[in-house]
Amino acid sequence: MANSVVGYVPGVFDMFHVGHLNILRNARLACDHLIAGVVSDERATLTKGKQPIVALPERLEIVRAIRFVDDAVVEDVDEKLTMWERLRFDVIVKGDDWRGTAKGDKLERDFASVGVTVVYLPYTVHTSSTLLRQVLHSRVTAQ
Template sequence: MTRRVGYAAGAFDLFHIGHLNILKHAKSECDYLIAGVVSDEMLRLTKGIDPVVPLAERLEIVSSNRFVDQAVAETVPDKLDMWRELRFDVFFKGDDWRGTEKGLRLEREFAAVGVEVVYFPYTMSTSSTVLRRALDALTAASAQPAPVARAAH
């Protein structure tokens, strides 16, 4: 029997229930799950953001998850380069990519090397973007000078 190797890539910054759902669903679809944790440099290059949690810590968090068999740093922008290194059989992605230009290109490129692309429902209630905005708002609020109390006359 051949082993089905899956690959789920993500920043996994501010780890939340959406990340857990992707990893749990991915593991249910394969025998061995590799989680690609996108490096700080690749996040800057591809999304223009700096992660809140550094790569080494994100790797530790993801590799500690019981659904993940192996966690690797994703340091290249091309998912096919990761496939060339890891030789996975199925690539997992949130369904926010389904039908998009990026998603369709990914499907074509992976189909050419025999990799199946499987989409999972995107968790709408929580996202790293929403969490990052909340942190930014808290940071901005804490930077404001405290109001000066007036003495009663």
């Protein structure tokens, strides 16, 4: 991939929805080759406080099947920079809900040190795995 821009977009991608599709579609516009990092069940549980509903092998299969994604890998580390050490991408893509936060500022500092550009894309506010969980929970408890 000489002279091509490699992008990396991490996510849990649980209960795949249009917000996931939007970030993958738009992330592909920022690079020539897109790698999606699918966060492991263990890492997702540690960072989000809840285990994904869809198991990692199925989430990987779903993400790999999306035409905007060239490769999908397991993200099983707590530092995004460790994924860069493995994959050597040029651009990392995150939702703009990270911009201006402590996590986003750290991400920008870490990646500036290795020459990686951080690209923020609009977060799809009307759909998320958290909202889907809430709707499912309210329907189950209403029965």
